[in-house]
Amino acid sequence: MIKKFIHQFASPKTYLYQVDRFYSYIFLFSIITYIISITWGLLYTPEDFVQGNSYRIIYLHVPASFLSQSLYIAMAISSVTYLIWRVKLAAYLVIAIAPIGAMTTFIALISGSIWGIPTWGTWWQWDARITSTLILFIMYLGLISLHNSFSNHEKADKLLSWLVIVGAINIPIIKKSVDWWSTLHQSASITLTDKPSIDPVMLYPLIGSITGFFGLVICLVLLSSKYQIFIREKNKSWVKDYV
Amino acid sequence: MNNNSLIVAENIGYKINENKLFHRMSFNINRGEALHIKGSNGSGKSTLIRIILGITQPVKGVIENKSTKEICYLGHKNALKSYLTLEDNINLMQLNNNMMLNDYLEKLELKKYKDVTVSNLSFGQQKKLALLRVFLNNSDLIILDEPFVGLDDNAHLELTTFLNNELEKNKSVIFTSHIPCNINSKIIEIPQ
Amino acid sequence: MFRLELLKLRKKTRSWLGPILVFWLIMLAYPLTVEFLQDKLEIGFFSVLWIAILISMMLATEDIFTEDFNDGSLEQTLIKNLSFSISIVTKIFTYWLLIGLPISILSFIFSLGTTEDFLLSISIFPLAIISSYIFLNLFVLGNALSLNKGSVLGALVTMPLALPVLIVLGKGLIAIQLNINFLSFIFLLLGSLSIIIVVIPVVVSYVIKAHLE
Amino acid sequence: MFNFAFNSLYEALYMNGHGLYVWSVVILVFLSLLGFFIGYTIKIKKIKDKLNEPN
Numbered sequence: 295m296i297k298k299f300i301h302q303f304a305s306p307k308t309y310l311y312q313v314d315r316f317y318s319y320i321f322l323f324s325i326i327t328y329i330i331s332i333t334w335g336l337l338y339t340p341e342d343f344v345q346g347n348s349y350r351i352i353y354l355h356v357p358a359s360f361l362s363q364s365l366y367i368a369m370a371i372s373s374v375t376y377l378i379w380r381v382k383l384a385a386y387l388v389i390a391i392a393p394i395g396a397m398t399t400f401i402a403l404i405s406g407s408i409w410g411i412p413t414w415g416t417w418w419q420w421d422a423r424i425t426s427t428l429i430l431f432i433m434y435l436g437l438i439s440l441h442n443s444f445s446n447h448e449k450a451d452k453l454l455s456w457l458v459i460v461g462a463i464n465i466p467i468i469k470k471s472v473d474w475w476s477t478l479h480q481s482a483s484i485t486l487t488d489k490p491s492i493d494p495v496m497l498y499p500l501i502g503s504i505t506g507f508f509g510l511v512i513c514l515v516l517l518s519s520k521y522q523i524f525i526r527e528k529n530k531s532w533v534k535d536y537v
Numbered sequence: 538m539n540n541n542s543l544i545v546a547e548n549i550g551y552k553i554n555e556n557k558l559f560h561r562m563s564f565n566i567n568r569g570e571a572l573h574i575k576g577s578n579g580s581g582k583s584t585l586i587r588i589i590l591g592i593t594q595p596v597k598g599v600i601e602n603k604s605t606k607e608i609c610y611l612g613h614k615n616a617l618k619s620y621l622t623l624e625d626n627i628n629l630m631q632l633n634n635n636m637m638l639n640d641y642l643e644k645l646e647l648k649k650y651k652d653v654t655v656s657n658l659s660f661g662q663q664k665k666l667a668l669l670r671v672f673l674n675n676s677d678l679i680i681l682d683e684p685f686v687g688l689d690d691n692a693h694l695e696l697t698t699f700l701n702n703e704l705e706k707n708k709s710v711i712f713t714s715h716i717p718c719n720i721n722s723k724i725i726e727i728p729q
Numbered sequence: 730m731f732r733l734e735l736l737k738l739r740k741k742t743r744s745w746l747g748p749i750l751v752f753w754l755i756m757l758a759y760p761l762t763v764e765f766l767q768d769k770l771e772i773g774f775f776s777v778l779w780i781a782i783l784i785s786m787m788l789a790t791e792d793i794f795t796e797d798f799n800d801g802s803l804e805q806t807l808i809k810n811l812s813f814s815i816s817i818v819t820k821i822f823t824y825w826l827l828i829g830l831p832i833s834i835l836s837f838i839f840s841l842g843t844t845e846d847f848l849l850s851i852s853i854f855p856l857a858i859i860s861s862y863i864f865l866n867l868f869v870l871g872n873a874l875s876l877n878k879g880s881v882l883g884a885l886v887t888m889p890l891a892l893p894v895l896i897v898l899g900k901g902l903i904a905i906q907l908n909i910n911f912l913s914f915i916f917l918l919l920g921s922l923s924i925i926i927v928v929i930p931v932v933v934s935y936v937i938k939a940h941l942e
Numbered sequence: 943m944f945n946f947a948f949n950s951l952y953e954a955l956y957m958n959g960h961g962l963y964v965w966s967v968v969i970l971v972f973l974s975l976l977g978f979f980i981g982y983t984i985k986i987k988k989i990k991d992k993l994n995e996p997n
Contacts, residue, residue, distance in 0.1 A: 348963055355967070400974070404970055408963045411963060425896070429892050436888075452939035460932055517986065524993070590804075592942065593941075610808055
């Protein structure tokens, strides 16, 4: 029963129409929230007592590093659906997300190191959290290069999904790395469990920037999945009359 | 669908990156029956064989293999280790404890090359060595992809007689071959 | 099954002796390059040791599947009723036995030679054995993924998986040198090894099946 | 809550020494977002034209 539901819901055609319907709303909502919370965070919140103004990078760094991991988990989930239920759309999603995940991880890395200059004095520090994000970045590159090196799409999808699943083992290591090797990195400002360790005035813009950035990234994923669907289903009849 | 049908295929279809190789192909192979797959090169003969073998999943349709024993298969590549001697290759193919081994080595004149490394053997001899796997098989389905290529006359004759009496032993054979051979078999044509 | 794999690899000296020689070369070259720092040899020694194990394992899996893929014996193993991942596990074990084990023994001898501290070298031995096996499994996955596309892609894909292991090795090493209880690191590696031993062959079997399609 | 943290635009840019880092990150993030959005819209448009041409 589930298989029928998934196939019926997740057929590229219905997906495409859904995306078109919601895309503009999501895009509008997230661009507004993002702009507001960034300006709010950058210009309207008071200076941090310890780090002065450089802490404001948190509004750009935290959403990016948060997204880089959740995008990978999203890829892992869609590769599992692809391998178990042979849902074509899930394979397109995996390939659609990979470059965007690479972008967010790249932003997280660069913003982290730029943030490091004033606070830790060096732009690169072999601290566990940063190295794991670097590892994640290399994994994204590995995934993209693996996908591009195969002409036969079905084969590339299968290999990619298996690599994503094996790579997913690395995500908990990143999570654990902050407390396992208690090193330089400040422990996560927002953890789902305990009380956030930054005071509310700075917290609200942070939550705003995360939701805004999240929405924008989702729009990017929708766009790139549309692109994937066009490439892969180009000689299907419905694509012609859709276009 | 009588019970002695070994392979049953219902309108299987296959396509690579949107271009269709073949579709709506159904056939079934009974025990003791031979099937000759004909088609110009690149028309998907080998892909069909790989689908029957179960290596490749057909994009559409269903294929069912009722034989419990391992399938005896020989493709274009004859799966030999060129850096090892003929003797080692026979061990690798796990044929060394087969009593018929020696007289087939005699028939195919491979006896005297026992410890010659395979890379020094001629193409025909390597083919015969690979065919040992077919002569000494104990499976009830034999699949051969262009088996007669590179064989001299007596080996060609040897293989044809062998395949014919395998059919009498109620085994079934699926093969592709551009070289004519007198094995009475059903024929399937793959359109271009 | 294992006997056959052993036969196949033993006769192919280039592919099992090669990695060991490379390991030997790296370990010999190390003291030569830091001749004047005679007393500080130990600190650099172990990092070079781990990197040498990593590289020789990468070389060991250079053509672990490519050769069988090209000459068609991969299809033959696939058709056999014996499950495909078991034949992969035996293949990896043979490679480890002929390449990983000698390298771990060598690393024990070398560490004995450089640090002259028997207890330290003895405790290095299990770390070397486990990590060489983990690296071998990871690079086998890398090789399987990039079967006919050259091993650069395989290395790029596997590197991120191997790095956390290197981090754990580094931490384990410090624990040994300060001789606080380093058993926890060995168990940590053993734990990840036991997961990898099960997961990787299954994944590799699916990956190769995808290649053969 | 909404008082302007800096008393002049210049100070907002300078952020007593940290402005360079903060604003370079802001530029980086906006450029990459912009780049990806434009990149994908162009790609989709191109492939749409290619699909429309043949028939």
